[in-house]
Amino acid sequence: MWEITTQVLTGLASASNLFLVACGLTLIFGVTRVVNFAHGSIYMLGAYAMVTFVSPMREYLGPTLGFWAAVAASVIFAAVVAALIEVVLLRRLYRSNHLFQLLATFGVVLIVQDLVILVWGADDILGPRAPGLTGFVSLGEHRFPAYSIFMIAVGPVVFLALWLILHRTRWGTLIRAASQDKEMVGLLGARDKLLMTSVLALGGALAGLAGALQIPMQPANAFMDVSIITEAFVITVIGGMGSMTGAFLAAILVGLIQALGIQLFPKSTLVLVFLVMAIVLVIRPWGLLGRPEVEAGGAMGEPPERILSPNTTRFALAALAIFLLLAPQFMSEYHVGLLIEVLLMSLFAFSLNFILGNGGLVSFGHAAYFGLGAYGAALAVYHWRWPMEAALVLGPLVAAAGALVFGWFVLRLAGVYAAMLTLAIAQILWSLAFQWNEFSGGDNGVNGIWPSAWAQSRVVFYYVVLLLSVAAIGALWRATKAPLGYTLRAGRDSPRRCEAIGINLLTHRWAGFVLAGAAAGLSGALFAFSKGTVDTHVLSVHMTVDSLVMVLIGGVNAITGPLMGGTIYPLLKAYIMPLTDAWRMFLGAVILLTVLLFPQGLAGFLSKFSRRFNSSTEPTSVSLRVASERGQ
């Protein structure tokens, strides 16, 4: 009996902390319609600010006053940073597509991670315990920390305070009005820009408070941002994006599931949380208390015009084919390895863009299918001694099966909810791989995944990769020109009209999703054999971001965009990463610059560039040709 009580109380304590983070996130989403990844970074900065401020403040103000003063200082610090991010970045993204927003705010996450390591080092930093709350409360033979009792109270108190702000002040009334119709609030003369900034500051303050209050229980570390933001996303999705009360209920639900589920599934409570989220979304696609999204994200923009004439294209393709076929004859083994990476990443990016640019489906978890393919192949070799040939078949099949199951859930949702669910799915798989030591090798992954004897040489393996990846890219390319591809594009441009003329869009999207998943799985399986090892990185959010960055650099709307991105990105990584300790900061900056300055990617940029230079040629015939090709 006391056992259960203790578990419930533990769950409620963690629910409080989760609520503090999630309510800021949901508030910010409500008003700005931006899903803010950087919210987790603010939480982390709150924690680091706390461990930094608390020592000097305790010295000057004594242990009790100093502790609480440090909490207040951390809250203010977090609010200021969040407001700065709004003014510098978010403000420019309000009209962008959800995916660009997610990616850009993830760029901030990367930059902050490196900054934190630069400033505070990579080691965990322990803070002091809260004065007066260091003792325990006895519950039967169990002892429960007094600080956790305090934490249990924090959630409802903050909830009540927020409710009063939102319903009893002019500021709160404006926030609620703006959540519904931001533009109208501006038309009535309220200072809408300032309102946005203030909401970010409020959300940041809450995240900072959560981070600071976490310090007496857990040390500050440079990874707390991504883990908390995933949980906060899950909570806001369960509760309904933009709903404060929903976030409160969902936080309690998730906190309790985690605390009680640890006895049922000690390995992965996240799996249980995911199941609850999936059930909630099947019953209520907009979360417990959310409302359907009216607007369908921002535009991805117009597809760029074709740059090369058909003849030039044929010539370029032939040159490329000759280069790829002969490359191992004049390249070092290292460079052949690099070329393998380029091929695999091109396939990975191409498979993502098949559903993203071509199908208009928002995916923020493509690593799931890459990772399923990689683990599928690697585990078959590791556990059952399968040969490479069989494992290369199994990998894509596992990924396709994953896409089949997850697609069923994801494709029923739209916009931001779909993006959140794809992210959650990838995170669940990641945590499974991370925690299921006996099967997946946990953090160390599985080693010794080498090609069969005949393909051991780098050059031979290169040709295997060349054959399979070109075949897969070719198949997907063909599919974009087939009825399936047309249907996906039609569904992207006007889902309602599609349904009206009798197309079963869901089935087509499902097929596209599975196809893309299989292709990503093939790229993952080949990746496993090229490295000889697989670890949790292949399922991580970083892998997802890699795939999105490649598509983004190349250009979302161009069919060749992901291939350009898939070529440039691994090369950038190979040549720049060794030069710097701050690769993540560099990557974050690349993401921000691309989103803000070249949202159409390299393909869009080149097309604009060539149009400027070729203005003497007949632009009408070019655009007509493009139009007829697109519309045939």
Place this chain on the structure above:
Amino acid sequence: MKPMLSVSELNAWYGQAQVLFGIDLEVQQGEIVVLLGRNGVGKTTTLKSVVNLLAKATGRIEFQGRSIRDLAPSSIARLGLGYVPEDRRIFTDLTVMENLEVGRQAPRANTPHWTVDRLFDLFPNLARMRDRSGGHMSGGEQQMLSIARTLMGNPSTVLLDEPSEGLAPVIVQQMVEVLKELKRQGLTVLLSEQNLSFAKAISDRAYVIEKGQIRFAGALTELLENEEIRRAYLAV
């Protein structure tokens, strides 16, 4: 006398399609001017362009002698130019009182100063539903609330987009009384309408728009006498 609001050479586009072609119009202080025309001729687009809601528009727009072409909608509102959108855009989660609160701005010199109580005198229906949420009101009530909400900003000039649209005749009659009262208070009004008899009851001057161009400008009495214009551009 310098006009309160003047628009000249206004062109506007939705994407690639141009919808306004060189619109010129003026509203003097204290006047009620009506933009008449059938559905889809550019009345709403003209009003939206004035408060800078359109992504692509060119031309000169001056309010009280000052160019407002590059100001944000909120800054335009703060100069005293209020806007009541066609679709009312009531905050449905908020109560009547809260909707009014969102519109509240500090009083300014030389314009009527509206308080909640004065607005409830003008719109007695609203007074009976202070705490009702905007989502639970009829179309006519929402229209009244939308106007009252804009008046809370104490504007000197109001743009009204089709205030009589979709309203029952008895409510339209109330709307006429409200507009007459606003004129008595010295407010300047530019409204768009399809309903000629409604326009006749309140307006001083009229502009007739067809396919994004002004086809007639003059006193309303003149328009009523001009059978040809009325048949060409207004009759359904």
